[in-house]
Amino acid sequence: MNDTLGAFRAVSPEALEQAYLAALLTPDVSRAQEVIDTALAAGLPPQDAYLRVIAPAMAEVGRLWATARISVAEEHLATQVSQIVLAGLGARLPATTDVGRGRVAIVASTPGERHALGTQMVADFLEIQGWQVLALGADVPARELARLAGSRRATVVALSTALPGNLLAVTRTCQLLRQLDPPPHILVGGGAYRDGPVQAGAVGADAFAADPEAMLAHLASVFGSDAQT
Numbered sequence: 332m333n334d335t336l337g338a339f340r341a342v343s344p345e346a347l348e349q350a351y352l353a354a355l356l357t358p359d360v361s362r363a364q365e366v367i368d369t370a371l372a373a374g375l376p377p378q379d380a381y382l383r384v385i386a387p388a389m390a391e392v393g394r395l396w397a398t399a400r401i402s403v404a405e406e407h408l409a410t411q412v413s414q415i416v417l418a419g420l421g422a423r424l425p426a427t428t429d430v431g432r433g434r435v436a437i438v439a440s441t442p443g444e445r446h447a448l449g450t451q452m453v454a455d456f457l458e459i460q461g462w463q464v465l466a467l468g469a470d471v472p473a474r475e476l477a478r479l480a481g482s483r484r485a486t487v488v489a490l491s492t493a494l495p496g497n498l499l500a501v502t503r504t505c506q507l508l509r510q511l512d513p514p515p516h517i518l519v520g521g522g523a524y525r526d527g528p529v530q531a532g533a534v535g536a537d538a539f540a541a542d543p544e545a546m547l548a549h550l551a552s553v554f555g556s557d558a559q560t
Protein backbone atom coordinates (compact mmCIF):
# COMPACT_ATOMS: atom_id res chain seq x y z
CA MET A 332 0.00 0.00 0.00
CA ASN A 333 2.86 2.38 0.84
CA ASP A 334 4.28 2.06 -2.66
CA THR A 335 0.87 2.86 -4.12
CA LEU A 336 0.58 5.83 -1.77
CA GLY A 337 3.93 7.13 -2.95
CA ALA A 338 2.86 6.74 -6.56
CA PHE A 339 -0.41 8.64 -6.05
CA ARG A 340 1.32 11.49 -4.24
CA ALA A 341 3.04 12.40 -7.47
CA VAL A 342 0.04 12.12 -9.76
CA SER A 343 -2.46 14.67 -10.95
CA PRO A 344 -6.28 14.49 -10.67
CA GLU A 345 -6.24 13.74 -14.42
CA ALA A 346 -4.07 10.66 -13.87
CA LEU A 347 -6.30 9.63 -10.96
CA GLU A 348 -9.31 10.00 -13.25
CA GLN A 349 -7.67 7.63 -15.73
CA ALA A 350 -6.90 5.08 -12.99
CA TYR A 351 -10.45 5.38 -11.67
CA LEU A 352 -11.92 5.09 -15.18
CA ALA A 353 -9.92 1.91 -15.80
CA ALA A 354 -11.39 0.44 -12.60
CA LEU A 355 -14.92 1.43 -13.74
CA LEU A 356 -14.47 -0.23 -17.10
CA THR A 357 -12.99 -3.48 -15.70
CA PRO A 358 -15.27 -3.26 -13.57
CA ASP A 359 -13.46 -3.57 -10.23
CA VAL A 360 -15.14 -2.01 -7.19
CA SER A 361 -12.19 -2.72 -4.89
CA ARG A 362 -9.75 -1.10 -7.27
CA ALA A 363 -11.99 1.96 -7.75
CA GLN A 364 -12.29 2.28 -3.97
CA GLU A 365 -8.53 1.86 -3.59
CA VAL A 366 -7.80 4.61 -6.12
CA ILE A 367 -9.97 7.03 -4.15
CA ASP A 368 -8.87 5.90 -0.67
CA THR A 369 -5.20 6.06 -1.54
CA ALA A 370 -5.54 9.45 -3.18
CA LEU A 371 -7.35 10.82 -0.10
CA ALA A 372 -4.69 9.38 2.18
CA ALA A 373 -2.08 11.10 0.03
CA GLY A 374 -3.82 14.45 0.50
CA LEU A 375 -6.35 14.79 -2.32
CA PRO A 376 -9.23 16.89 -0.93
CA PRO A 377 -12.47 14.79 -0.90
CA GLN A 378 -14.16 17.56 -2.93
CA ASP A 379 -11.61 16.93 -5.71
CA ALA A 380 -12.35 13.19 -5.61
CA TYR A 381 -15.97 14.07 -6.43
CA LEU A 382 -15.43 16.81 -9.00
CA ARG A 383 -12.04 16.11 -10.57
CA VAL A 384 -11.95 12.30 -10.52
CA ILE A 385 -15.38 10.64 -10.32
CA ALA A 386 -17.50 13.19 -12.25
CA PRO A 387 -15.15 13.47 -15.27
CA ALA A 388 -14.65 9.68 -15.31
CA MET A 389 -18.44 9.25 -15.51
CA ALA A 390 -18.63 11.85 -18.29
CA GLU A 391 -16.01 9.82 -20.16
CA VAL A 392 -18.11 6.68 -19.60
CA GLY A 393 -20.95 8.62 -21.27
CA ARG A 394 -18.74 9.54 -24.23
CA LEU A 395 -17.61 5.92 -24.64
CA TRP A 396 -21.23 4.78 -24.52
CA ALA A 397 -22.44 7.48 -26.94
CA THR A 398 -19.75 6.48 -29.45
CA ALA A 399 -20.59 2.76 -29.08
CA ARG A 400 -17.17 1.90 -27.64
CA ILE A 401 -18.76 0.37 -24.56
CA SER A 402 -22.17 -1.28 -24.22
CA VAL A 403 -25.16 -0.13 -22.21
CA ALA A 404 -24.44 -3.01 -19.80
CA GLU A 405 -20.85 -1.80 -19.29
CA GLU A 406 -22.10 1.76 -18.68
CA HIS A 407 -24.54 0.37 -16.08
CA LEU A 408 -21.72 -1.58 -14.40
CA ALA A 409 -19.55 1.54 -14.25
CA THR A 410 -22.44 3.48 -12.70
CA GLN A 411 -22.95 0.79 -10.06
CA VAL A 412 -19.28 1.04 -9.09
CA SER A 413 -19.44 4.83 -8.76
CA GLN A 414 -22.62 4.58 -6.70
CA ILE A 415 -20.83 2.28 -4.24
CA VAL A 416 -17.78 4.53 -4.05
CA LEU A 417 -19.93 7.65 -3.58
CA ALA A 418 -21.90 6.00 -0.78
CA GLY A 419 -18.72 5.92 1.30
CA LEU A 420 -17.33 9.29 0.29
CA GLY A 421 -19.89 11.57 1.94
CA ALA A 422 -18.52 10.80 5.41
CA ARG A 423 -15.08 11.98 4.27
CA LEU A 424 -16.22 15.52 3.48
CA PRO A 425 -15.33 18.06 6.16
CA ALA A 426 -18.11 20.09 7.83
CA THR A 427 -16.51 23.47 7.30
CA THR A 428 -19.14 26.16 7.71
CA ASP A 429 -22.52 26.70 9.32
CA VAL A 430 -24.28 28.58 6.53
CA GLY A 431 -27.18 26.13 6.70
CA ARG A 432 -27.57 26.24 10.50
CA GLY A 433 -29.61 23.03 10.43
CA ARG A 434 -32.22 24.45 8.10
CA VAL A 435 -33.75 22.07 5.57
CA ALA A 436 -32.34 21.70 2.05
CA ILE A 437 -34.11 19.28 -0.29
CA VAL A 438 -32.26 17.72 -3.21
CA ALA A 439 -33.98 15.89 -6.05
CA SER A 440 -33.66 14.82 -9.64
CA THR A 441 -36.60 16.36 -11.48
CA PRO A 442 -39.57 14.44 -12.95
CA GLY A 443 -38.55 11.89 -15.59
CA GLU A 444 -34.90 12.22 -14.65
CA ARG A 445 -33.15 8.94 -13.81
CA HIS A 446 -29.67 10.44 -13.55
CA ALA A 447 -28.90 10.60 -9.83
CA LEU A 448 -25.14 10.66 -9.20
CA GLY A 449 -24.99 14.44 -9.58
CA THR A 450 -27.95 14.69 -7.19
CA GLN A 451 -26.04 12.64 -4.64
CA MET A 452 -22.98 14.86 -5.00
CA VAL A 453 -25.07 17.98 -4.43
CA ALA A 454 -26.61 16.40 -1.31
CA ASP A 455 -23.20 15.47 0.10
CA PHE A 456 -21.78 18.97 -0.50
CA LEU A 457 -24.75 20.63 1.21
CA GLU A 458 -23.84 18.66 4.35
CA ILE A 459 -20.50 20.50 4.38
CA GLN A 460 -22.40 23.75 4.93
CA GLY A 461 -24.49 22.47 7.81
CA TRP A 462 -27.83 22.05 6.04
CA GLN A 463 -30.25 19.35 7.13
CA VAL A 464 -30.33 17.52 3.81
CA LEU A 465 -33.29 15.52 2.55
CA ALA A 466 -32.03 13.70 -0.56
CA LEU A 467 -34.83 12.20 -2.65
CA GLY A 468 -32.82 10.73 -5.55
CA ALA A 469 -34.12 10.13 -9.07
CA ASP A 470 -37.37 11.09 -10.85
CA VAL A 471 -39.23 12.92 -8.07
CA PRO A 472 -42.83 13.94 -8.95
CA ALA A 473 -43.29 17.73 -8.82
CA ARG A 474 -46.36 17.67 -6.59
CA GLU A 475 -44.76 15.31 -4.04
CA LEU A 476 -41.62 17.42 -3.95
CA ALA A 477 -43.61 20.61 -3.35
CA ARG A 478 -45.68 18.92 -0.65
CA LEU A 479 -42.54 17.83 1.19
CA ALA A 480 -40.89 21.24 0.78
CA GLY A 481 -44.01 22.82 2.32
CA SER A 482 -44.41 20.42 5.23
CA ARG A 483 -40.68 20.58 6.10
CA ARG A 484 -40.49 24.33 5.48
CA ALA A 485 -37.46 23.86 3.22
CA THR A 486 -35.18 26.88 2.93
CA VAL A 487 -33.44 25.54 -0.18
CA VAL A 488 -34.54 23.18 -2.94
CA ALA A 489 -31.77 21.97 -5.28
CA LEU A 490 -32.96 20.39 -8.52
CA SER A 491 -30.83 18.27 -10.85
CA THR A 492 -31.65 17.73 -14.53
CA ALA A 493 -29.43 16.00 -17.10
CA LEU A 494 -31.79 15.86 -20.09
CA PRO A 495 -32.90 19.07 -21.87
CA GLY A 496 -36.19 17.32 -22.65
CA ASN A 497 -36.99 17.32 -18.92
CA LEU A 498 -36.75 21.11 -18.49
CA LEU A 499 -40.47 21.63 -19.04
CA ALA A 500 -41.13 19.50 -15.97
CA VAL A 501 -38.65 21.68 -14.06
CA THR A 502 -40.77 24.72 -14.92
CA ARG A 503 -43.84 22.99 -13.50
CA THR A 504 -41.88 22.00 -10.38
CA CYS A 505 -40.70 25.59 -9.83
CA GLN A 506 -44.27 26.89 -10.26
CA LEU A 507 -45.50 24.60 -7.49
CA LEU A 508 -42.58 25.48 -5.21
CA ARG A 509 -43.23 29.21 -5.71
CA GLN A 510 -46.78 28.79 -4.41
CA LEU A 511 -45.40 27.83 -0.97
CA ASP A 512 -45.39 30.40 1.80
CA PRO A 513 -42.56 31.16 2.23
CA PRO A 514 -41.19 29.85 -1.08
CA PRO A 515 -37.83 28.08 -0.87
CA HIS A 516 -34.72 29.34 -2.62
CA ILE A 517 -34.61 27.23 -5.81
CA LEU A 518 -31.23 26.23 -7.25
CA VAL A 519 -30.86 24.25 -10.44
CA GLY A 520 -27.99 22.43 -12.12
CA GLY A 521 -27.03 19.50 -14.30
CA GLY A 522 -26.17 18.78 -17.92
CA ALA A 523 -29.53 20.00 -19.26
CA TYR A 524 -28.48 23.63 -18.68
CA ARG A 525 -26.24 24.36 -21.62
CA ASP A 526 -26.80 28.09 -21.10
CA GLY A 527 -27.01 27.91 -17.32
CA PRO A 528 -28.21 31.21 -15.83
CA VAL A 529 -30.47 32.09 -18.78
CA GLN A 530 -32.24 28.72 -18.73
CA ALA A 531 -32.43 28.76 -14.94
CA GLY A 532 -34.34 32.04 -15.15
CA ALA A 533 -36.55 30.64 -17.87
CA VAL A 534 -37.61 27.62 -15.78
CA GLY A 535 -38.36 29.88 -12.80
CA ALA A 536 -35.41 29.04 -10.56
CA ASP A 537 -33.57 31.59 -8.41
CA ALA A 538 -30.12 30.51 -9.53
CA PHE A 539 -28.00 28.08 -11.49
CA ALA A 540 -24.71 26.57 -10.34
CA ALA A 541 -22.39 24.59 -12.60
CA ASP A 542 -21.19 22.29 -9.86
CA PRO A 543 -21.58 21.71 -6.12
CA GLU A 544 -18.64 23.99 -5.22
CA ALA A 545 -20.21 26.88 -7.14
CA MET A 546 -23.49 26.05 -5.39
CA LEU A 547 -21.87 26.38 -1.95
CA ALA A 548 -20.33 29.73 -2.93
CA HIS A 549 -23.76 30.93 -4.09
CA LEU A 550 -25.49 29.78 -0.91
CA ALA A 551 -22.81 31.40 1.23
CA SER A 552 -23.47 34.69 -0.56
CA VAL A 553 -27.25 34.42 -0.06
CA PHE A 554 -27.43 32.88 3.43
CA GLY A 555 -23.91 33.48 4.79
CA SER A 556 -24.58 36.79 6.51
CA ASP A 557 -27.53 35.49 8.51
CA ALA A 558 -25.28 32.62 9.69
CA GLN A 559 -23.51 35.22 11.87
CA THR A 560 -26.67 36.43 13.61
Ligand code: B12
Binds near residue numbers: 523
Ligand atom coordinates in the same frame (compact mmCIF):
# COMPACT_ATOMS: atom_id res chain seq x y z
C1 B12 B 1 -24.89 6.93 -15.81
C2 B12 B 1 -25.73 7.51 -16.91
C3 B12 B 1 -27.04 7.04 -17.06
C4 B12 B 1 -27.68 6.09 -16.05
C5 B12 B 1 -28.02 6.91 -14.77
C6 B12 B 1 -28.10 6.01 -13.52
C7 B12 B 1 -28.05 6.77 -12.24
N1 B12 B 1 -28.36 6.07 -11.16
O1 B12 B 1 -27.72 7.94 -12.16
C8 B12 B 1 -28.94 5.59 -16.84
C9 B12 B 1 -28.61 4.24 -17.45
C10 B12 B 1 -30.23 5.49 -16.07
C11 B12 B 1 -29.01 6.61 -17.97
C12 B12 B 1 -30.11 6.71 -18.79
C13 B12 B 1 -30.20 7.58 -19.87
N2 B12 B 1 -29.22 8.40 -20.32
CO1 B12 B 1 -27.65 8.71 -19.39
N3 B12 B 1 -25.85 9.02 -18.76
C14 B12 B 1 -25.19 8.51 -17.77
C15 B12 B 1 -23.76 9.10 -17.75
C16 B12 B 1 -22.82 8.08 -18.42
C17 B12 B 1 -23.20 9.46 -16.42
C18 B12 B 1 -24.11 10.38 -15.58
C19 B12 B 1 -23.39 10.75 -14.33
O2 B12 B 1 -23.58 10.15 -13.30
N4 B12 B 1 -22.46 11.72 -14.43
C20 B12 B 1 -21.67 12.17 -13.30
C21 B12 B 1 -22.42 13.29 -12.59
C22 B12 B 1 -21.69 13.66 -11.33
O3 B12 B 1 -22.45 14.39 -13.48
P1 B12 B 1 -23.72 15.37 -13.60
O4 B12 B 1 -24.98 14.62 -13.39
O5 B12 B 1 -23.56 16.19 -14.78
O6 B12 B 1 -23.54 16.30 -12.30
C23 B12 B 1 -22.52 17.24 -12.20
C24 B12 B 1 -22.95 18.65 -12.62
O7 B12 B 1 -23.82 18.65 -13.74
C25 B12 B 1 -23.57 19.21 -11.37
N5 B12 B 1 -24.98 19.05 -11.07
C26 B12 B 1 -25.83 18.05 -11.42
N6 B12 B 1 -27.04 18.29 -10.89
C27 B12 B 1 -26.97 19.43 -10.18
C28 B12 B 1 -27.94 20.12 -9.43
C29 B12 B 1 -27.57 21.31 -8.79
C30 B12 B 1 -28.57 22.05 -7.98
C31 B12 B 1 -26.24 21.80 -8.91
C32 B12 B 1 -25.83 23.03 -8.24
C33 B12 B 1 -25.28 21.10 -9.66
C34 B12 B 1 -25.66 19.93 -10.28
O8 B12 B 1 -22.85 18.60 -10.31
C35 B12 B 1 -22.23 17.38 -10.69
C36 B12 B 1 -20.76 17.47 -10.37
O9 B12 B 1 -20.18 18.55 -11.03
C37 B12 B 1 -23.98 10.40 -18.61
C38 B12 B 1 -22.72 10.98 -19.21
C39 B12 B 1 -22.41 12.37 -18.63
N7 B12 B 1 -21.80 13.22 -19.41
O10 B12 B 1 -22.72 12.69 -17.51
C40 B12 B 1 -25.07 9.93 -19.58
C41 B12 B 1 -25.98 10.95 -20.23
C42 B12 B 1 -26.38 12.05 -19.26
N8 B12 B 1 -27.21 10.13 -20.61
C43 B12 B 1 -27.65 10.43 -21.72
C44 B12 B 1 -28.80 9.81 -22.30
C45 B12 B 1 -29.13 10.17 -23.74
C46 B12 B 1 -29.57 8.88 -21.56
C47 B12 B 1 -30.87 8.18 -22.02
C48 B12 B 1 -31.85 9.09 -22.78
C49 B12 B 1 -30.42 6.97 -22.86
C50 B12 B 1 -31.57 6.14 -23.44
N9 B12 B 1 -31.69 6.22 -24.74
O11 B12 B 1 -32.28 5.50 -22.71
C51 B12 B 1 -31.45 7.68 -20.69
C52 B12 B 1 -32.43 8.68 -20.05
C53 B12 B 1 -32.98 8.18 -18.73
C54 B12 B 1 -33.76 9.24 -18.00
N10 B12 B 1 -35.04 9.35 -18.28
O12 B12 B 1 -33.22 9.98 -17.22
C55 B12 B 1 -26.88 11.56 -22.42
C56 B12 B 1 -27.66 12.88 -22.37
C57 B12 B 1 -27.47 13.68 -23.64
C58 B12 B 1 -28.40 14.87 -23.66
N11 B12 B 1 -27.87 16.01 -23.29
O13 B12 B 1 -29.52 14.73 -23.97
C59 B12 B 1 -25.52 11.53 -21.64
C60 B12 B 1 -24.80 12.89 -21.54
C61 B12 B 1 -24.60 10.51 -22.35
C62 B12 B 1 -24.09 11.00 -23.70
N12 B12 B 1 -22.84 11.32 -23.79
O14 B12 B 1 -24.81 11.10 -24.66
N13 B12 B 1 -27.87 7.35 -18.07
